């Protein structure tokens with residue numbers, strides 16, 4: 001199936017030749033997938049008005065009916081898993097297995113949201129006043145702005161979108177400018193679901209194509225009560241400042257710098273598999289990718305040798321081919337940033353293995369690299385920075401306390417893990433004195449989360465929680481209700497206020 005046929009199968013027949021200014025290139029070979037029209041500032045303003053109108057109707061639909069629409073969307077995703085997965089691979093360079101996995105994550109999220117559509121419940125609360133009842137109700141919030149990154153071009157949107165829709169809110173999606181076709185294809189599948197749905201509500205989903213300046217229009221609009229933005233901490237800081245300036249709400253999922261503590265009691269075979277997947281998967285371009293391996297000094301040489309062998313022999317190449325485990329970096333800038341980081345690591349005393357560009361004869365306009373392993377004696381400045389590439393730092397530790405200190409001594413706080421068979425170490429790691437991250441795992445790697453848990457991190461990762469658990473509350477507003485079924489009006493705190501009534 002060529003690119004034209006692929007887009008056709010996803011309802012985007014001929015879209016690759018729109019001749020606009022937004023060029024989507026495949027990182028696989030640097031070739032153009034197509035050119036699309038970027039939205040104008042006026043069009044985004046119009047999108048916001050459409051969403052405001054759409055909200056007036058959609059908020060009244062009973063939540064289980066909203067869930068039915070997401071169920072239909074899940075059916076479309078199931079029917080087009082292969083094609084959408086391939087398009088994700090084409091636009092991001094992740095291997096096909098991971099492209100399919102991303103669509104599966106969207107399907108799982110739809111299933112979760114459908115169940116949730118019958119569970120948007122609040123508390124009943126004991127009232128201090130006789131014949132009174134207190135309760136919480138959850139109401140739709142309003143139009144939601146979703147800003148998404150290139151590395152999970154569809155799943156992260158879907159985490160937000162599926163919940164926003166069952167919670168009664170229309171969505172405007174500012175997709176990554178690097179992956180516009182994946183956004184359009186996902187929106188087309190949703191459009192097919194709406195055409196099979198009984199309640200006609202236009203503009204439940206509007207896609208905005210273009211750069212950060214278009215995202216900024218959403219961010220600044222008081223008509224968008226919640227901005228959910230995923231990407232770099234740099235972007236998140238700009239978004240937070242702007243949304244806070246209008247006292248809006250933001251939900252931020254930002255950069256990570258994730259670590260594993262490898263202890264003497266760990267099962268090394270298991271740990272090695274976890275390290276390989278979390279450091280090399282998605283070419284090291286997951287927010288949860290493993291970047292720092294904090295290893296007990298007694299294991300340092302052995303684990304370093306094992307990883308050098310794995311990193312040297314992992315199959316890097318065209319991610320559409322079976323057997324390939326690591327595709328290209330997203331673009332030249334990303335390659336250059338990796339090289340700058342490796343150079344700085346050398347300057348700071350690190351020993352670098354791998355990291356060089358490969359396959360440039362076959363793919364002169366694409367950026368394939370050998371994964372890099374960097375032996376550091378301590379956690380220097382470059383180790384504390386997120387470099388979005390397959391680059392793993394190895395840092396030795398002597399005592400468990402020292403390992404925890406190194407672990408938490410970075411500005412990001414997304415995902416973390418420990419490999420140990422010592423129950424005390426595992427419990428300390430998970431305790432309030434342990435990992436300071438939003439995700440803390442034992443004997444599994446930091447990446448590849450399931451949708452059922454709340455996903456997100458602390459510190460410069462932004463503090464947001466999306467996907468499972470009670471993350472749905474982000475997309476609703478809570479009202480506290482007190483109902484009086486007495487014939488008098490007792491006041492709270494026993495206050496007497498005996499006014500003469502006429």
Ligand code: NAD
Nearest residue numbers: 148149150176211212215216231232235253254255256287
């Ligand atoms: P990026 O910050 O360059 O872009 C993300 C999105 O923000 C894009 O759609 C972009 O157009 C938009 N944007 C940029 N500036 C903006 C502004 N001022 N106002 C509004 N929108 C703006 O990120 P990227 O390179 O696409 O993705 C990689 C980064 O995302 C990494 O740092 C990674 O760790 C992070 N990430 C985090 C999570 C998470 O859940 N914590 C998940 C995936 C990726």
